[in-house]
Amino acid sequence: MATTLLTRINERLHQFSKTEKKISKYILHHAELIPNMTTKELANKADVSEASVIRFAKTIGIGSFKTFKISLAQELAVTDDYITDFSILQKKDSPYELFQKVVHVNKNAIELTMESLEKKELDDAVNVLKNARKIIFYGVGGSSIAALDAVYKFTKLGYEVEFNADFHYMLSKVPHFNSQDVFVAISMSGKTKDVLDLARLAQEKGAKVIAITNMNKSPLYKEADIRLATPNVEQDFRIGSITSRMTQLTMVDSLYISIFNIIGENVLDEYQEARDYVVKLRR
Secondary structure: OHHHHHHHHHHHHHHHHHHHHHHHHHHHHHHHHHHOOOOHHHHHOOOOHHHHHHHHHHHHOOOOOHHHHHHHHHHHOOOOOOOOHHHHOOOOOHHHHHHHHHHHHHHHHHHHHHHHHHHHHHHHHHHHOOOOOEHHHHEEOOOHHHHHHHHHHHHOOOOOOEOOOOOHHHHHHHHHHOOEEEEEEOOOOOOHHHHHHHHHHHOOOOEEEEEEEEEOOOOHHHOOOOEEEEOOOOOOOOOOHHHHHHHHHHHHHHHOOOOOHHHHHOOOHHHHHHHHHHHHHHO
C-alpha cells in the first residue's frame, strides 16, 4: 500500500521540474532504501546535486531531508503488513513467522529511534538527571512499562525515584517538587491527559520535564523542557504496544547506561551488596 508521503510525491510528479522528477522516480522505486541514505548518496543515485535533494524536501512540504527520511520510514513501518494492525487477523501466519515479524519491526523501530533523537537533547537529559534530587517517571497504559523499568534501574543507582499507576497518588507527590527535581513524562502520542497534567504541574513547581514522546503533533513534545523524540511506529488503534514500547525502553536504557557511566564507580559496593543478598536469598 502506498504511504501518504509517497502518494503525495506520485500525485505531483507531473508538476515537478526535470531534476525533481529524477529524485521523485528514484524515491518511488526505492522507498525502503531512502531512510538509510545521506543527501549525497541520494544525489548520486538520482544523478542530481545535493542542493537539489535538499530543495526537493522543502518543495513537498518537509522542512529538511532528515525529517523527510524519518517521515518516510515511519510511514513504511505502519503498513497493512504491520503486526499490531487488526489486518493481522486476515493472515494466518505460523508462530515462527510472527516471531520473525516481531524481531523485524522491533529492529526497525530501534533504528528509527536513532534518526529521531537529537544528540543535544540526550546530553541535556543526562546532565539534568545526573544532578537530580528526586525523579518521577510516569506513563499510562503501555508507557507505564517503560516508567516502571526506569524506576528499577535508577533505584539501583541510588536515586530517589518513584512511579505509581494511580494518578491521584502521583498528584500528591508532584507538588513537593522543586527546581532540583525531574519529571520524566512517557507517552507515545504525547496527548495523554494524566501525563500532560502532571508534567505541567511539575513545571509550575520549577522541576525539569523530560519527554519521551514522538515529535508528530505531540503536545508533550512542544511543552517539555527536554525532548527525547521517538518515532511514530504504531497506529493509535492497535492490538497492543510492541514497537512503541521498544523505542521507549531503548531510551530508558540509554539514560540509565549514560548515568551509570558517570557515577557507576561510586555505587559499585552497593551493587555488589545487593547482588550478594540476591544470591543468598535465592530459593
